[in-house]
Structure formats: C-alpha cells, structure tokens
Amino acid sequence: MTTESNHNDPRVSEAYQGLATETTSPELDHKILAMAANKPRSRYGLARVWIRPVAWAATIGLSLAIVLEISQLQHETTPLIDADEPAAMQRSVPAAQQASSPPAAAEAAPARDVELATDNVSVSNDFVTEDVSLLREAEEQARSRSGPEPTAAPAADALSFQAAARLDKKEQVPECDPDMRSSAETWHACIEDLRAEGRTAAADRELLLLLTEFPDFEE
C-alpha cells in the first residue's frame, strides 16, 4: 500500500460523504448574506478610492518641482562661470556683490586698492584676477566718459583715484569728489561728513586714499 493510498481511502471517503449531508439553515444563510450586503465600507475602503490618484499626483508634482528647481539653479550659475562674455560678467558682478556680505566686501576693497596703487598685485585666485581685469575695464570706460585726466598727477595717484571712483561706481553712491580731494583738509572734512552720515566703510576707504596721497597728513 502506497503512502498516497494511506491518506486517500475511497471507501472511507465514500462513507464520510454519505454521512456528511448537513447543510446550513436558510436563516443562517440569510443572516450571513445580509451581513455581507450591509457591511459598510471601512474608512480605509473609502479612502482607497482617491488615495492612489492623489499619491501619484503628489509624486509627479514634487518630481516636476525638483526638476524645475534644479534647472533654474543651473541657469543662474552658468553666467557666473562663463568668463567669455564680459557683458554678462558686468551684469553678474553687482548681483554677486549684493549676495556677498557687505562688511567683508568693504574690508576687502581697500586692501585691493592699495595693491593696485602700489602695482604689487599678487593674486592667486582666478576669480580675483577676473575681478581685477573687470575693474580695469570699468576704469577705462570711466576714463573715456570723463575725458582727459590731469597730466601732472603721478601714475600711482591716478590709479588710486580711479580705484576710488570705481568703488564709488560700484556702490552707486558718490563719496568725496575731486574738488574735495584737492587738499588734505577738505578731503578730511569730507571723510568726517561721511562718518557723520554713518558711511564708515566709505570713510575708511577715503581715509586710506587720503593717507596714500598725503602721507604726511595727521588727523
């Protein structure tokens, strides 16, 4: 006798099938079917109707937003990297200056001016080199607009004046004009005015230029 026939005896099955004739009562059937028909949908069941489309829509919406954000970021960063377009650079530099912290820029500017004035520019950073070339371009443009410069002034002084003018141009706020800078006293008075106005960074720059031009001046 095989194992299969051990748990599949047709005689036993037949005898059992003859015995097992009980069925459910109609009342019980009715009760179960009524229960099945009246069973309200659960909260999850109701939610299931709309939860999938909403989940898909949210996923797609978020993905699109992220992609758009990344593409916009790329658009914003590419002009700064592109060094071949001076116009784009001129446009981007004020924005970059606005973005950077003003006190840091104000502190860095005099130092750069001094370096320009003394012709000992030693920059290791490419970005700074580009900045310097840009400043020189701006100086040339200012020179062409303002006409011939006084020939008597030494080259270093002229350069320092131009640097100051460039800085003025950058900030779009006039500081001490050349008339004020004609003598140490008037220049110093202008600086004091700037301090009184609260423009200490500009005042410091002017003072640095004053001391460069008039090394013997004492406050």
Next chain:
Amino acid sequence: MATSAQSLAAPRVRSTTALCSKAALAYAQAMAHTPDDSALMLRYGDGDVQAFEILYGRHKDAIYRYLLRLSGHRDSADDIFQDVWGKIIKARESYRPTAKFSTFLYRVAHNCFIDYVRRNKRHSTNTVLEPESHSDPGESLEMAAERCLARERLEIALRTLPDEQRDAFLLHEEGGLSVDQIATVTGCNRETAKSRIRYAVGKLRIAIDEPAERS
C-alpha cells in the same frame, strides 16, 4: 402552399438553431470563464455583493460540516460559522490572493474554532450529533438499517479521533485541501499533516470494516 410553408418554417428552424447554438456558446463561455474564488473575493472587495453570494454558495455547506464535526454542537457550529464569515467579510478590503482562497477560508475557520474552544471551556466533543436520516424510498429496511449503523459507527469513530487527526481528516474531506495546504492551515509541517490524515483514515477504515470482521 407546402413550399411556402416550408420556406416560412425554414428560417424559423434556422433561427431556433442559431439561438440554441448561441445559448450553448454563451453557456460554454460562461463555464470556461467561471471566476475562481480569489477573483470573486476581489470583486467582493470592490463592492460586488453578488460575487460574495457565489463564493458563499460554493463553500458554505463544507465549512458548516467542518465546524459541525469539529465542535459536535449545532449551536456552536452556527456561532463559529457566523464568526468565520464575519471575518471573511471584514477581510474583503485587505484580502490579497497570495494563497488559494480555500486555504485562507479554512485557516480562518480553524482559528475561529480554536478561539471558540478557548472562550468556551465547557465545550466538549462528546456530545452526540443526531444523524440525519435520509432513507431512499426503494431501499429495503435491512439495507437502510445497515447504512444507518455504518454512519453511526463512522460518526462515533470520527468523534473518538484525536482533535488534530479529526481536523486534518475534515480539512481533507470537506475542504478538499492537499497535504501542504492542511499543513499551512493547521500550522504544522507537511509530514505531520500527512501522518495525521493517515492515522485518521486508518482508524475510520477499521471502524467501517468492524462488523465485517466480526461476522
């Protein structure tokens, strides 16, 4: 006249034949595409109550007998039966056809019975079930008496089986479950399930053959 009558009758015959063939085709298609239990349960999960009615009609009697033989009480069987179908109805939202529906159904029934026994300590399988007498009109009195006695012996043998063996045997006979499915439902390994059925069948066979051996 005759020809005209024939010509009139001919299309009628043809149309009747066409109708019959269409009906047969529809019936054949319906039979070929009889939805399986899992599909019915999924349809019920989507709100199709008729699908549940078909499903219930397929399994109600077998489940009822399974519970009746396990519990030995009609009232207990009724209670557990309602509990089982209540759980099936409740599970319609979360039902996933990972296994055969009958395996799922009998597992629920098995667990409901165990829960019922735990809840009702007074439960005992010693209660005698009144066997239903279905005597055929053409059957002689002797044959009817012999059949009745055989049923009674089988009934007694079934009741005296250990719970696990009776459970395995009923799952096999009523649910038509395979050894693997019985192992899944009862939470034992395949060999244990197989040996339980083997022992149960052996004991029932002896019970059936008892009068023949005596004679």
